[in-house]
Amino acid sequence: MSGSFAVLTKSELRVAARDGEQLLLTAGLPILLLVFFSVVDVLPTGDLDPVEFLVPGVLTIALLSSGFVRLAIALGFDRSFGAIGRYAVSPVSASTFLGSRAAAAAVIAVVQVIVLFLVGLILGWRPTLHPLLPLVVVLALVAFFGLGLTLGSVTDGLRSLALANALYILLLLLSGVVFDLNELPGWMEAITRLLPTTATAQLLRTVTAGDGGEVRDWLVLAAWSVIAPVAAARTFRWR
């Protein structure tokens, strides 16, 4: 790990730790959703116990919020407040800069996953973990990082804030995160099956139930984990 990469990652984590509102959205909201809907049985979760259904979905929300939402907003505001322009004239390369942002987000995401696992266990979740679980998390994070960095590269400040949160809510609603995908009309389900959040939620649901998951979901997630970072690399600009 290069010196600049470590320095930037540490600085980004420091900034993240001080951003109370964003931390609440990133870390607090998924826990709140998990606890509330596990205790209040109002979601159409099919035959599954609410907590069995919810934990993988909320894990998806957590990965999306720290991987996509926070990254997009932070990058957008850094552009608005001139920090990107400052890095642009420093010896930092674009790959080191974007990589450090992703690394800091990965640290936050991993802490979130651990906390949500613990909260889930306290609420009665009894997973059977499949060895492919870490791969789902890694692919999902890479895809969400790519999407977050792309949005943060093509928008600035308030626009990135509005768009990231709007997409967050949309993906949360459409991806079978808080209700079963079978509740959607057939044509809508077919479309949502192509979303990275749907693939992540479905795979997390299966790998935490001891199964390897469907090939279609793996292919969708793998495709997003390639396309999104390439889009980020192509759209990032120093101005």
Next chain:
Amino acid sequence: MSVVDVQGLSVSYGPVDAVADLSFAVDAGETVALIGANGAGKTSTINAIVGIVEPTAGSVRVFESDPAQDRATIARRWGVMPQAGGLPMGLRVGECVELFAALYQDRVDASAVIDGCGLTDVRDRRWRTLSGGQQQRLSLAVALVGGDDLLILDEPTAALDVPGQERVLAQITKRAGAGSAVLLTTHRLDEVEQVADRVVILHEGALVIDSSVTALTEESPEIRIRGLSADQASQLNNTLATSFRFGPDGDAMSSVDSWTDPQQLLALVLDWCSTNDVRVTSASVGKRSLADAYREMMSP
């Protein structure tokens, strides 16, 4: 070989030509000021030099390399203060300077720079809570922990009070004295006279003059008269072929050609005043200020 070498540079933003066929150079140990009105192309020139804007035509070489291609490598040798240079949200003053010092392998003692820029008292405050002038000095501090072969400052004193300006000028002088090449943009011509060896004057993106400050000031004396009316100045200009015009303080000033003895011309002017019963309050021969030289060049 020059540290910065700009040859035939043009920068366009769509149909707008910000810089047109500009050439100049900055050598090691030399301080060059880019001056011109708002929109003259100063910041576009700086942006092309630091590699964040691609020239439409011409070339820019910094340390003999193309900054658009080798920016990250060249950047190890320069410190840059961008005009709109913000910093990462949420960081404190000390953390900002230490962060950028670390990106340059802690070549410079961050604490010494913070102190030199008068920021020790606000070191633990978040940078966004600083006043405009303090943010400006922080921006300079971040540039000063960069590479020490070239210092590029885009309007470094724009929002500063007098002590702040003096601090910044002292830092520039110190860096130039240590052998750095310095390129700055500013609207404060008195500062340019204090710190710059050369000026590159731009107008609507094009070069007006690339000259030493001395050639524009000390080597170009002027006659300054207080108490002259506009009509009287006009008559003098017609009679003695002088070039009297009025400065912002109301004084009438006329440049003196290099082949004319300024004292002799002053004697002729005073003689004309006496003959025509024109009572002037004061009259003197002195070096022309850069501001006067600039106004003269820019007057239609």
